[in-house]
Amino acid sequence: MSAHIEADTVRPTRSWKLSENTRDRVISVASPVLLLLVWEIAARTGLIDTRFFPAPSSIFETLVTLSSTGELWQHTAASLQRLFIGFLVGGIPALILGIIMGLSRPVRAIFDPLISATYPIPKSSILPLALLIFGLGEGSKIFMVAVGVFFPVAINATAGVREINKIYLDVGRNFKASRWDTFRTIALPGALPVIMTGIKLGVGMGLVLIAIAEMMGAKSGLGYMIWAAWETFSVEQMYVGLFVIAIIGFVLTLVLNEIEKRLVPWKR
């Protein structure tokens, strides 16, 4: 008897040895699947109120319907387009201003107080102002995204440049790099890792703001779709909107991570 127990405890733990990583991956796939399963069962057995938490299967059905009519794609495309244009409109000036602020003390002295004063304003609270200035059309939506992207990119670009070891700027001066060369070959690449963090934060913020902006006076977009679903009490459609926004956020993170890997190959 005791011999048998011994043999058992000595058994090699090979199945665990190869799996630390695999096991984590399996768990991270299994846990949401399990959650959906529990949700489905709870909804069908009436454990939860399906007026608020419709069964995943019925949400999926709505998703299929909405995408087959093309309605979902139309809203998704509208949101993505605003997100993209807003990202450029807010991100490019932020990048340039941020880097120049990092390089030049006087420029920093001018803009730092302005940014510090306006940054804490909740971006969503300026939506009425944006509607007033830009009207109900595309302008106000793009503006909101641009505002969301602007701050984290500008602030991170400044910080990124200021964190560059001064010795690199000395090298630039010693090797007679022009102002433009200094910007192009030292400030921009040196600050890029920190800038990428700012861009990721900015895109996240842009996604939040586009959803909010589209709920007010828009005729298209995922935010509008969610809002319209509330008005018609079509809860499944609301969930579809949330789901698609989550997917967009997830895919954008993957894309930005990939871009970062290509742009910043010198970081391990």
Added chain:
Amino acid sequence: MIQALAKKATVRDDVATESQERPAIRIKGLSKRFGSFTAVDNVTIDIARGEFFMIVGPSGCGKTTLLRILAGLEAPTDGSIDVSVEAGSQRPVNSMVFQGDSIFPWMTVWDNAAYGLKMRRAPQAQIKEVVGHYLDRTGLLKFADAYPHQLSGGMKQRVSIARAFANDPEILLMDEPFSALDAQNKLLLQEELLRIWEENKKTVLFITHDVDEAVKLGDRIMVMTAQPGRVKTVVPVSLARPRDVLELQQNPEFGKLVHQIWSSLREEVQRARELDEAKGVRK
């Protein structure tokens, strides 16, 4: 007042007509003050063309400041520097090998070494040839596409040396380039540096706190005083070239010179320590 003094100070790198007779670098009454603190005080020295000139001194004696003024990174408060450039020369006046990590982490070894040439818009063919040559001479050619984080400390410093040489300046400025390296790597790099230098005998200004290094590499050694940094003495090194840094250690002349420099330096190091202790500064 300070501004008036600053205006008087000049760094001239204009073309000399009789460049052969003139020293490569003529430093006259050079001073640098930061507020009430005098870093460099009235340094006057001529450095000949093709000379390997060493500067030793206790830390904080202003030797780095002196080199930074020569590199155009600081303006002198007083005095002048004349760098004589051969007539019609297109070459840059100076290139610096910095202390510590100064190669760009975001550029490959090749792009780092090519930096100076690219900044002055040298033709592609020239960049290819010159950079290839110096990477080869420093044993880095097969790491041309590597990024600095993939290199050891010694290799990074070799990139920095290749970058300065590839820029083909009139004078090379070296600010304790080997101070962060271990003894073995240091020896190898000293050998390599001498070998590359023998090819074209550029004028070199080399700062070190390592007396052995000063004697191994230099034609003359200038000892600087503790704050403020003045010229204490200039010792010629008559060891024959080309030198073998390993063999030198057995040379009695080498030992005598090291001893001589050390005796001169020791007083200053002692004094620098007393100055620091008086200020309550711990180094």
